[in-house]
Amino acid sequence: MNKIRTAATNPFIATAASLVVLMVVAIYSGFSGIIDLSPGQVLAHLTGTETLSDREQAVFFNIRLPRIVTAMVVGATLALSGAAYQAVFRNPLADPYLLGVSAGAGLGVTLVIVGGVSLGLTAGGFGIIGAAFIGGITAVAATVLVSRGVGFGSSATVVILAGVAVAAFASSIQTYIQQRNIDTVSRIYVWMLGSLNVSRWESVVSVAIPAALCAVLILSSARLLDVMTVGDIEARTLGIDPTVVRMSLVAVATLGTASVVAISGLIGFVGIIVPHAIRLLCGPGHRLLLPLTLVWGAIFLVTADTIGRTILAPQELPVGVVTAAVGSPFFLFILRRSSRPRREGRTA
Incomplete structure (x- = not known):
């Protein structure tokens, strides 16, 4: 076990091994399917x-490859955004899905889809990304304001409960809009379940560009995230304005989340599972945590999508269902782990 932990904390060995695993998983996924x-x-x-x-070329080059690349981009971005949220909020349960970011982004996308149909327009990639970003940033801002208004805004439980409330409110508005525009329900419903079935490389590129920009910004902020996890007072003593850093990184992580949610739909728990698993194995230092989180986020979602499209073949299980099945028990494990010191302190 000690040898595994030593290898996992070596940046070169850990990164190289992770990339090899990603390559193996991607190759396996590319050659798995009905054909x-x-x-x-x-x-x-x-x-x-x-x-x-012609059929085999279309399946491999126009269906499977774009889907695998999409899964890599989406998984890496959601996991990296989750790690950033957890650091700036100092909250082990923070995640784009539980903070209401995904629900807010979903509401924004729904408004664009419905508005485009009613106006006879098509919702282009960047238009959807912009709407998802506005919805996501509004939701996370509402979550922070609600948690602070209730009190104990630094409490992990309060922030998550505020995020659940904001997500429920956004989802209720989204449901109302769907019921008022019944002709678009099927399109929105498929999107909400989470899907990586992308058949156009143009769609992949339109999402990969903002996602890559956000990834670079988060990866370059490893030192700031280390400081933010210690506390605001310590950050100020080092000449760092925690409010500016928090707002900036939340905006970057939300843009990354919005860009991938726009193409993949609502895929939950990736931002909790991957950063926590890496943190347990490699430690809390973000210089190693962030790049490994990025790679293993891609590995996790490619694996989940491969399971989803092969386990019930020729039918397909939405990838969001697979990640929820894995993420729900993992979330309970983290919740119990994070609350254990508090209970011990009360009984002492």
Whole structure:
């Protein structure tokens, strides 16, 4: 066990091993499905020694590859955003889904979809991302304000309960809009369940650009996140304004979340599962935690999506259902772990 922990805390070994796992998972996912394809067939097609049928080319290059890349981008962004939220709020339960960010982004996307249909327009990629960002940033701001208004705003439980309340309110408005626009219900419902079935590379690129920008900004803020986890007083003694840092990083993480939610729908618990698992194994230092969280977020969601589209083949299980099935018990584990010191303190 000590050897595993030593290897996990070595930046070079941990990163290299994680990238190898990601490559293996991606290759396995690419050749898993109803239509049987082998790496040898695809390699022979690329080298010109053998040609895949039109159907096989369409399945591999226009369906599976965009889907795998989308899963990597979405998983990495949600996990990285979760790690950033947990650091700036000093809250082990913070996550785009539980803070209301995803629900707010969903409301924004719903408004754009309904508005586009009613006006005879199509909701373009960046238009949806913009609406998701506005909805997400509004939701997380409402969560913070509600938690502080109730009192004990630094309490993990209060912040999460405020996020649940804000998410419920946003979801109620979204449901009302759906009922008033019944012709768009099916499209919105499929989006809400979470799906990575993207068949156009243009859609992947439109999301990957803002997601990559947000990832770079969060990764470059590792030192600031280390300071923020210690406390606001310590941050000020080091010449850092915690309010500015918190607002900036929340905005960046929310933009990243909004950009991927716009294409994938509501996928929960990725931002809790991955950062916590990495933190338990590698420690709390963000210089190692953040890059590993990014890679393992991609691994986690590619794996979940592969399970979702193969376990009931030819039917498909939404990836959001798979992550919820894994994330719910993990969330209870974290909740129990985070509340244990408090109970011990009361009984002492």
